[in-house]
Amino acid sequence: MANIGYIQVVRHCNHFCGFCSNPTTPYTHDFASMRVLVDDFVARGYFGVILTGGEPTLHPELPDIAAYASGRGLHVRVITNGHRLADPAFARALHEAGVSLVHVSIYSVRPEVEARLRGAEGTLERALGALEAAHDAGLELNVNCVINRLNASHLDHNIRYFLRHHPHVRHFVWNNLDPSMGRAEVNQGQFTPRLADFELSLHRAMRLLHRSGRTFRVEKVPLCYMADFAWASTETRKIVKGEERIVHFLDDKQTVRQTAWGHRYAEGCGVCSFRSICGGLFDRGDGYDPAELAPVFVDPRGVVEAILGDRSDPSESGESGERTLAAWEARFAGPPAPAGPSPVVPRDEGLVPVGRITERGRRLYASKRRLEAAKSRRSGVEQEPDRSGAPPESDHQVNQVTKVT
Numbered sequence: 463m464a465n466i467g468y469i470q471v472v473r474h475c476n477h478f479c480g481f482c483s484n485p486t487t488p489y490t491h492d493f494a495s496m497r498v499l500v501d502d503f504v505a506r507g508y509f510g511v512i513l514t515g516g517e518p519t520l521h522p523e524l525p526d527i528a529a530y531a532s533g534r535g536l537h538v539r540v541i542t543n544g545h546r547l548a549d550p551a552f553a554r555a556l557h558e559a560g561v562s563l564v565h566v567s568i569y570s571v572r573p574e575v576e577a578r579l580r581g582a583e584g585t586l587e588r589a590l591g592a593l594e595a596a597h598d599a600g601l602e603l604n605v606n607c608v609i610n611r612l613n614a615s616h617l618d619h620n621i622r623y624f625l626r627h628h629p630h631v632r633h634f635v636w637n638n639l640d641p642s643m644g645r646a647e648v649n650q651g652q653f654t655p656r657l658a659d660f661e662l663s664l665h666r667a668m669r670l671l672h673r674s675g676r677t678f679r680v681e682k683v684p685l686c687y688m689a690d691f692a693w694a695s696t697e698t699r700k701i702v703k704g705e706e707r708i709v710h711f712l713d714d715k716q717t718v719r720q721t722a723w724g725h726r727y728a729e730g731c732g733v734c735s736f737r738s739i740c741g742g743l744f745d746r747g748d749g750y751d752p753a754e755l756a757p758v759f760v761d762p763r764g765v766v767e768a769i770l771g772d773r774s775d776p777s778e779s780g781e782s783g784e785r786t787l788a789a790w791e792a793r794f795a796g797p798p799a800p801a802g803p804s805p806v807v808p809r810d811e812g813l814v815p816v817g818r819i820t821e822r823g824r825r826l827y828a829s830k831r832r833l834e835a836a837k838s839r840r841s842g843v844e845q846e847p848d849r850s851g852a853p854p855e856s857d858h859q860v861n862q863v864t865k866v867t
């Protein structure tokens with residue numbers, strides 16, 4: 463097992479993506495409130511931490527918290543839209559702070575599509591600049607891509623472009639759009655794809671990467687849409703390896719500990735040979751149609767063996783556990799339970815508040831909401847509802863140390 467935790471260091475952003483599932487909130491973090499969360503991951507024996515947002519590079523203490531996490535032995539990653547990372551000095555600062563890996567989010571290499579998805583002009587050029595700046599600074603580099611209605615047809619075109627122009631990017635991650643939260647929920651009609659919309663281009667893209675020796679992962683895509691690459695499904699890998707994730711949301715959800723990876727299944731899943739290792743349809747927002755699922759009849763043990771034998775992930779390098787299929791079958795807990803369309807994701811017991819709401823945070827939030835309302839009017843992308851109802855806390859309140867369970 464190689465568990466990785468997430469800390470949302472900010473929730474504001476300089477872009478206005480129509481499918482953002484983690485938009486701005488009045489909550490804020492400082493170094494002290496983030497440090498206790500890092501300490502908790504260390505105490506739990508986690509392999510690494512992913513610093514995310516919002517846009518995490520907008521937090522002035524990002525290099526400090528990255529350096530602290532790295533100093534405590536965690537593998538530190540940052541997920542970014544690349545706007546600040548395109549500055550070579552900032553890329554060097556992250557590298558010097560001990561960041562091992564940056565995930566730059568790029569949805570489409572067609573500038574007009576990327577601008578539409580980002581709610582801002584010039585974003586593609588900047589993100590591609592970030593790929594170069596990060597590489598020059600010595601940072602390992604991934605490209606992340608949210609699959610949505612506007613890029614569903616050309617995922618393979620994106621990959622061809624990266625292979626040709628940015629050959630040093632060695633790993634790619636696709637996330638199918640989560641239509642259950644934030645702006646993604648209120649803009650489902652504009653951005654949520656059908657599974658069939660991206661099936662072909664995703665397959666071509668995976669094949670291109672596989673043949674070129676690159677690695678990749680795919681999240682929130684059911685295995686019947688992964689064809690020969692089922693081993694690249696992140697849910698399946700977590701099911702097979704029995705991993706958990708802790709996410710510290712900088713909003714009312716606070717801390718969520720995920721140990722179950724089953725989502726929604728259709729009737730046909732009952733006869734599907736992949737049922738025991740498939741996360742099903744990630745559909746908490748009723749944005750997808752379970753009728754698109756189709757059972758497959760392929761021996762799942764080949765997928766399990768491919769996952770057990772894969773040493774390509776940096777989190778696997780030190781693992782020495784038993785990796786034979788027989789050993790896995792002996793300890794496998796069985797198929798993931800279906801969570802239904804709107805599961806209650808359990809909060810971790812014993813954890814304390816993540817971030818805080820201060821008067822300053824409220825003022826920043828109000829100002830950001832006004833700015834985004836103007837963007838919404840210009841772009842036709844709806845703004846998510848204002849959910850800031852919590853009472854203000856003292857500016858001096860800090861997180862208590864979290865309890866390891």
Ligand code: SF4
Pocket residue numbers: 684685686687727728730731734735736737740741742743755756757758
């Ligand atoms: S279990 Fe269901 S969702 Fe998963 S591959 Fe089979 S048919 Fe598709």
